[in-house]
Amino acid sequence: MNPCSISVILISHLHGDHFADIPFFMFDKFFNGSDEKTIIYCPEGTKKKIEGLFYLMFPADFEKVQDESNVEFREFSKLEREEVLPNIYVDSFLVDHGNCKPAYGFTIERDGKIVGLSGDSKLCSEVEQIVEKSDVAVLDASFIEKGEISHMGLVDMEELFEQYPNKKIIPTHMHDETKKMARKMDNPNFIVLNDGEEFEF
Numbered sequence: 289m290n291p292c293s294i295s296v297i298l299i300s301h302l303h304g305d306h307f308a309d310i311p312f313f314m315f316d317k318f319f320n321g322s323d324e325k326t327i328i329y330c331p332e333g334t335k336k337k338i339e340g341l342f343y344l345m346f347p348a349d350f351e352k353v354q355d356e357s358n359v360e361f362r363e364f365s366k367l368e369r370e371e372v373l374p375n376i377y378v379d380s381f382l383v384d385h386g387n388c389k390p391a392y393g394f395t396i397e398r399d400g401k402i403v404g405l406s407g408d409s410k411l412c413s414e415v416e417q418i419v420e421k422s423d424v425a426v427l428d429a430s431f432i433e434k435g436e437i438s439h440m441g442l443v444d445m446e447e448l449f450e451q452y453p454n455k456k457i458i459p460t461h462m463h464d465e466t467k468k469m470a471r472k473m474d475n476p477n478f479i480v481l482n483d484g485e486e487f488e489f
């Protein structure tokens with residue numbers, strides 16, 4: 289897939305591994321002359337942070353690059369059945385990512401099917417809500433053990449399966465050792481994918 293054709297981006301929280309590549313994305317669209325509009329839904333204060341990053345790395349005009357790359361920042365504190373694309377609806381959930389606040393998870397609904405995203409979070413009631421509402425949930429499973437402070441682990445996945453045995457869970461944000469262990473978990477509803485791999489349900 290050509291990244292320049294991405295029409296919607298959801299930013300869950302402002303840790304560098306979740307937003308620091310946006311200036312490069314903007315330049316990619318700027319130089320490739322993309323007509324496709326990209327709307328970036330993001331926590332309040334994101335645009336200012338990205339502008340700061342941009343000027344740290346490039347002596348260019350942020351507003352001009354933003355305008356010509358056809359990127360719009362839409363900052364939110366809550367999304368409620370937001371129609372981000374025709375017939376695609378997003379809800380946001382305030383999750384618990386330790387001292388990184390705000391941190392959001394999402395549900396994305398199309399044609400009655402729902403994908404959940406925990407963003408980065410420890411196991412909390414909002415993550416449970418996301419799993420409960422979703423057919424497939426993509427969850428932060430950083431650690432092998434139970435996550436304590438700001439992420440989940442494979443033990444948290446097992447706890448969620450006890451509560452929601454019929455839901456499908458795709459782990460993400462895994463450390464290398466966690467990924468090896470995740471592949472050994474014997475549960476057909478626990479789906480370990482490689483980066484870029486697609487999953488249909």
Ligand SMILES: [Zn+2]
Pocket residue numbers: 301303385388408
């Ligand atoms: Zn994070």
